[in-house]
């Protein structure tokens with residue numbers, strides 16, 4: 001198979017390493033403040049609500065809903081257009097960007113507020129990305 | 145800020161706009177600066193304050209031969225120039241300098257002498273947004289829009305009407321990039337870029353620049369130009385990551401900046417004769433009208449579609465140069481919005497609003513990341 005250009009990959013920092021360690025073992029890790037119980041993302045070693053430095057990472061349920069998205073129609077290294085770029089609202093509260101996979105990349109199939117569930121896609125030895133698929137569909141694999 | 149204590153006395157864009165392959169980005173700054181200085185009869189040696197974004201103010205000052213006593217390199221995206229106007233006003237009032245030059249130049253299309261715009265993989269955006277395939281503003285700025293449309297019942301046709309009405313304004317402007325009339329069907333049927341945004345709902349990519357000269361209002365009579373007084377302003381920031389906006393259907397930065405601009409200027413919405421809302425994409429005027437308080441939530445799409453912002457009949461003329469959608473957009477459009485407000489208040493705009501006394505100019509930076517709002521008038525208070 002011809003070498004295809006790869007998508008941009010994250011370079012973890014000390015503050016985010018636990019998140020990327022989590023995705024490699026199938027966990028979507030969020031952080032919760034030990035002082036005020038605020039749950040937040042993206043990772044940082046203090047609470048963005050009350051500034052407490054006492055925070056703990058925990059595995060999220062991996063469930064969320066499709067909060068908003070676009071369907072990109074232009075060429076992009078590592079992607080087959082059209083593909084969705086989505087904002088997922090996680091069950092625990094925070095929002096994160098991801099791709100919705102495992103369903104047609106159309107406005108009809110991508111219904112706002114539809115339930116989603118995380119699936120993990122290994123991109124390299126170090127990096128596994130959290131993607132999302134419709135919660136009602138099981139085990140479908142669509143390359144993005 | 146004291147109402148009307150500082151005025152814009154010089155204003156100009158680059159000699160050319162559009163595709164300018166024979167000038168570097170640095171030279172576009174200089175061309176605009178020299179035009180603005182000529183506009184008010186000054187030379188670089190008269191300038192003691194410098195502000196710019198996209199390039200270092202050090203580079204601009206040195207290139208133009210300016211020795212400033214006040215420097216502002218605030219760079220928060222396309223609305224940086226609104227922030228510069230606000231900061232310059234405060235600096236002049238505080239006596240930190242007397243005459244400020246604000247420059248913008250951008251080789252957005254031709255990419256001549258332009259610095260890199262790479263996002264490192266170690267930034268939060270590099271880790272938590274870029275791996276999912278966004279390709280710049282057309283796929284990031286647009287991301288909140290579907291949420292807005294669903295929550296407010298705004299239609300795609302209403303979204304498309306933003307581009308249609310602004311094209312009507314552009315048709316009256318000889319310097320506008322696109323001037324042919326458009327229909328809602330044309331907009332919705334254009335090439336899809338990032339659903340629901342077609343090419344005609346996305347801004348242009350052009351080259352150009354602009355510059356402003358500000359000084360204290362008591363000196364404004366010394367210049368050949370009609371002064372444009374700064375009545376007030378606001379600014380704020382929210383998040384560098386669009387996915388982390390606290391509400392996808394409204395901009396916190398818009399609301400904070402707008403509220404402060406109205407409060408500091410002492411004007412009310414009915415006083416506004418002319419409005420500029422930075423339109424990198426078609427949903428931005430809709431968010432702006434609501435977050436600035438001109439329309440109730442969910443009503444801005446209908447307000448535009450029903451021609452309330454259109455030429456001739458509209459009671460709130462909006463984006464009268466044609467906007468980033470039809471006039472020009474080099475990447476950091478805020479300077480061109482400010483230039484159009486100045487032209488309207490001087491009474492020399494190609495699509496002149498009759499009896500225009502108060503203009504509100506509202507900018508955005510990044511993808512709803514930052515905002516700046518300036519209230520101007522041709523009357524000092």
Ligand SMILES: [Zn+2]
Pocket residue numbers: 033034035036037038047048049050051052
């Ligand atoms: Zn806390």
